[in-house]
Amino acid sequence: MRKPCCDKQGTNKGAWSKQEDQKLIDYIRIHGEGCWRSLPKAAGLHRCGKSCRLRWINYLRPDIKRGNFAQDEEDLIIKLHALLGNRWSLIAGRLPGRTDNEVKNYWNSHIKRKLMKMGIDPNNHKLNQYPHHVGPLNPTTTNSMDVACKLRVCSTDNDDGISDAASYLEDATPPTGISNLDLDLTIAFPSSPIKNIIEESQQKTASIVTNDEEEQYTVPTLLLFR
Template sequence: MGRSPCCEKAHTNKGAWTKEEDQRLISYIRAHGEGCWRSLPKAAGLLRCGKSCRLRWINYLRPDLKRGNFSDEEDEIIIKLHSLLGNKWSLIAGRLPGRTDNEIKNYWNTHIKRKLISSGIDPQTHRPLNSTATAAAAAVSSTCLDFRKSAPVNEPVENIVYKSVADNSSSNDDTKCNSSTTEESQPPPRPPLKEEEASADAVDLELSIGLFPSRSSYRSDSFKLSSAESKAFFDFLRPPAAVMTKAMCLCWQLGFQKGQSCSNCQSYGLDRPR
């Protein structure tokens, strides 16, 4: 038993939208706001599926959309977020105001992917395509986010401790991404955090992906973040307030379970991160 179709396909238009259809949709949403997409087409006098209306509005007609080429800074953010989140286009879009998930997905597939490959970087793993590509390795390292960089020297260490996932990794004091490793392309699933571990005051982040320092470096007790660093870290995870939804906080990526709240979610009153 599958889902029933979202609309009566026999009586709906498909394909490119006409100016008149666009105008109807814009007028309706201006007058009534975004609401029930299923009933919107009929109410707006459109022979379109509700899903199609939603897509058209979100990806093309919304007034806050940023048009034009992606900046170098946006490129960099997309690459960094992709190395952290993978193909979670909506989450990435949540951190690029005015850009849509569809736009970013298309841009990734047509530009960034190619750019990374031509630099010798695997766009899925963000690691060099071959181990001898030193220039590529350097390029990957440059996509690392280092939250420790801007921290005051004498800041007390607290809040966040990066912990190694794989204890059998070799010791290494550098803080670069794990770009030169030959490990599997996908990080292993992270075990859920215990409730006390997941509290906002003592977050134990088990990160195992290239965006952050190598496993071998953050296994050390010396790899701890100061309060300023942890603030920078959570600021990075936090999308603009205007677009923040339950699903957008990244704490679930870090092992938080349903019903737990990280400090981001608490600050937005979101008590049930996905």
């Protein structure tokens, strides 16, 4: 039987108070991150170590970018989700200042619904109502075509393509078995680090797909419009 991560008795739960936040900030400022298990006691907090870690990573860290997601961030999340699936920490890693929890929440509360409204299955990013429709589903509600994200992802049923793509993004070394991934990203962002990531991903991925394999897959190309 696995030990619980902490002694449940005598630990606070729920929302953090300002005093607790301050104690955590002060402690980490002096001692740095790490040793989450022993941190609560050392910092004088009646919290579980995991709770402290989560609070710090998702809320108190000084480099966290708070506020609404920009359109380019949203587009990037959609593309990365198509590539990686629910690998929120990986996706968040490509969004400076954003946390996995934030990205996950934003996906579940905004993007998922938005895609479904557009007739796109948020799980596999395929059109499920209009399989051959490649234009804006409703031009009056989706605004202009200032950003057209052409996204085509092919993967096998066993998800290998996705996991390969994930490891590919992580270590930037093309895996040997990525042949069934076919990503075609066309995006018109202003010059930014995010744009560079997209371009980098596009170039690298394109270089590992052969013509034969490209012809082999005929999954509909999705056009995502704002």
